Amino acid sequence: MTDLHPVIAKVTDRIIERSAPRRRQYLDLIERGRDAGTNRSQLSCGNLAHGFAATGEDKPVIRSGNAMNMGIVTAYNDMLSAHQPYGAYPPAIKVYAREVGATAQVAGGVPAMCDGVTQGQAGMDLSLFSRDTIALSTAIALSHAMFEGALLLGICDKIVPGLLIGALRFGHLPTIFVPAGPMPSGLANKEKVRIRQLYAEGKVGKEELLESESASYHGAGTCTFYGTANSNQMMMEVMGLHMPCASFVNPGTKLRSELTRAAVHRLAAIGWDGDDYRPLGHCVDEKAIVNAIIGLMATGGSTNHAIHIPAMARAAGIHVDWTDFAEISDVVPLLARVYPNGAGDVNNFHMAGGMSVVIRELLDNGLLHRDVMTVAREDLTDYGKEPVLENEALQWRDVPASRDESILRPVSNAFSPDGGMRLLAGNLGRCVMKVSAVDKERWTVEAPAAIFHDQDDVLRAFKAGELERDVVVVMRFQGPRANGMPELHKLTPALGVLQDRGFRVALLTDGRMSGASGKVPAAIHLSPEALGGGPIAKLRDGDMVRVCAESGVVEALVDAAEWDARETPAPPPAPYDTGRELFALFRHHSDLAEQGASPILAAMEAEL
Numbered sequence: 166m167t168d169l170h171p172v173i174a175k176v177t178d179r180i181i182e183r184s185a186p187r188r189r190q191y192l193d194l195i196e197r198g199r200d201a202g203t204n205r206s207q208l209s210c211g212n213l214a215h216g217f218a219a220t221g222e223d224k225p226v227i228r229s230g231n232a233m234n235m236g237i238v239t240a241y242n243d244m245l246s247a248h249q250p251y252g253a254y255p256p257a258i259k260v261y262a263r264e265v266g267a268t269a270q271v272a273g274g275v276p277a278m279c280d281g282v283t284q285g286q287a288g289m290d291l292s293l294f295s296r297d298t299i300a301l302s303t304a305i306a307l308s309h310a311m312f313e314g315a316l317l318l319g320i321c322d323k324i325v326p327g328l329l330i331g332a333l334r335f336g337h338l339p340t341i342f343v344p345a346g347p348m349p350s351g352l353a354n355k356e357k358v359r360i361r362q363l364y365a366e367g368k369v370g371k372e373e374l375l376e377s378e379s380a381s382y383h384g385a386g387t388c389t390f391y392g393t394a395n396s397n398q399m400m401m402e403v404m405g406l407h408m409p410c411a412s413f414v415n416p417g418t419k420l421r422s423e424l425t426r427a428a429v430h431r432l433a434a435i436g437w438d439g440d441d442y443r444p445l446g447h448c449v450d451e452k453a454i455v456n457a458i459i460g461l462m463a464t465g466g467s468t469n470h471a472i473h474i475p476a477m478a479r480a481a482g483i484h485v486d487w488t489d490f491a492e493i494s495d496v497v498p499l500l501a502r503v504y505p506n507g508a509g510d511v512n513n514f515h516m517a518g519g520m521s522v523v524i525r526e527l528l529d530n531g532l533l534h535r536d537v538m539t540v541a542r543e544d545l546t547d548y549g550k551e552p553v554l555e556n557e558a559l560q561w562r563d564v565p566a567s568r569d570e571s572i573l574r575p576v577s578n579a580f581s582p583d584g585g586m587r588l589l590a591g592n593l594g595r596c597v598m599k600v601s602a603v604d605k606e607r608w609t610v611e612a613p614a615a616i617f618h619d620q621d622d623v624l625r626a627f628k629a630g631e632l633e634r635d636v637v638v639v640m641r642f643q644g645p646r647a648n649g650m651p652e653l654h655k656l657t658p659a660l661g662v663l664q665d666r667g668f669r670v671a672l673l674t675d676g677r678m679s680g681a682s683g684k685v686p687a688a689i690h691l692s693p694e695a696l697g698g699g700p701i702a703k704l705r706d707g708d709m710v711r712v713c714a715e716s717g718v719v720e721a722l723v724d725a726a727e728w729d730a731r732e733t734p735a736p737p738p739a740p741y742d743t744g745r746e747l748f749a750l751f752r753h754h755s756d757l758a759e760q761g762a763s764p765i766l767a768a769m770e771a772e773l
Contacts, residue, residue: 348387
């Protein structure tokens with residue numbers, strides 16, 4: 166067995182040492198949850214009767230207390246294409262549970278917003294904090310103490326992190342994530358991008374753009390680009406919280422149904438009454454969190470996880486920061502190029518061997534922790550195989566090698582010797598840049614700043630020709646405390662057009678860029694944010710700014726004395742429409758992006 170890479174071992178040991186006090190508190194919490202907390206056997210007769218009153222044929226089994234009752238927490242709605250298939254899951258799960266003598270109930274639903282619908286709209290200001298809302302909703306669902314295990318039904322952006330944060334507070338429960346899979350491939354991504362840029366230039370109309378988008382996002386299932394939703398699925402694989410290689414099997418197939426059945430059967434086998442107890446809080450340990458970061462780098466995943474991974478880790482008493490990300494990125498090679506980092510989509514990636522090849526390659530080269538507690542039967546080795554149906558029965562088989570090295574490669578022939586994310590620091594703060602889709606000649610941009618506080622103002626300036634030059638577009642007052650830290654994907658086509666016209670262009674922001682960020686260098690999540698005195702607030706139009714992923718620098722090239730003397734401008738007014746005003750409490754109490762930008766975790770830790 167290959168030894169673990171020394172840098173990964175060093176980072177892991179540092180995280181373990183740094184996290185020790187909080188982790189001990191967390192493990193004590195989940196130990197109490199199992200042994201001394203409220204559970205079904207301790208419910209009063211009135212409590213229990215309420216819990217099984219409407220369970221029909223399952224009532225005798227739940228009443229007896231002799232078999233696992235599984236709590237289903239679902240993010241179903243039929244406005245999200247990714248989550249529409251979940252409408253049929255609870256009835257099927259109940260059947261699968263009965264097959265092994267168990268029962269299942271829908272414990273609760275969680276909100277699930279679609280960033281694709283709200284992108285560039287006022288509703289996007291609710292997006293990041295929907296994660297904390299989902300975490301709270303998950304905790305409410307599991308608080309009834311009717312369950313000895315949990316099945317989490319969620320896929321997209323903030324939904325998987327929110328479900329995991331909430332479920333970790335009940336970490337004594339064995340828990341499995343159950344995906345639904347991506348939609349079949351539609352319009353080629355290259356063509357979609359071409360139409361978007363033509364629209365940004367005014368060369369095609371809205372009808373042509375809508376036709377293109379409809380041909381791309383066309384049916385039930387996850388969007389097929391490798392953004393945050395599909396990066397979530399990758400993470401659940403490398404953390405061992407799915408059935409092996411369950412992420413990217415299309416909805417409505419026999420294999421998809423059998424993977425769901427396998428998850429239900431497996432959950433019944435890993436409860437605390439058996440000899441293979443696998444509680445969520447022990448599955449999600451320091452090594453699992455490091456594996457999530459490694460997977461992110463090896464596949465060029467979404468930068469949104471530079472926020473979500475620290476938040477998920479905190480929920481398990483683990484502390485990671487962007488230095489950990491950067492040091493891991495330095496030694497983990499890029500094995501996958503999936504749109505927007507390449508031409509193929511997640512269906513092409515899966516057909517090439519997908520997560521089973523990625524995990525096996527990383528394990529065989531000492532680049533992933535093998536010895537983690539997964540929901541499968543052994544360690545992470547199980548996740549280096551792919552599921553197939555043989556005579557209608559689910560089996561897992563080895564994948565000898567990538568079937569398409571234009572999308573997926575071995576470590577020996579990686580696309581890049583390091584991962585796709587850089588940490589930048591300087592007199593403007595700390596931020597991250599995803600460079601896996603950015604040509605290396607564009608990793609450094611030194612140009613005058615153009616300051617904006619609103620995305621629409623950027624687009625107006627673009628259409629007026631005011632950005633026809635080398636420029637660092639600065640979008641500030643976009644952090645969690647200012648407006649909830651919306652994604653700024655709406656800017657991508659316009660900035661891409663400027664870059665294609667030969668200008669050196671970069672985006673610098675204390676906000677977020679979409680998980681589908683692409684060819685334009687974007688220094689994002691700048692921390693501390695402008696609201697509250699972050700240095701980005703001192704920038705003025707025309708200031709020279711250097712953004713360099715090569716040297717890891719983000720700085721204003723302004724005389725130090727002048728810089729120190731500058732006052733910060735007043736922030737824009739607080740949002741007051743589209744329900745954004747309801748999230749004022751979250752905005753006022755959110756912490757830094759590098760800590761996870763979570764008001765609920767900040768408040769929770771303040772009480773410990």
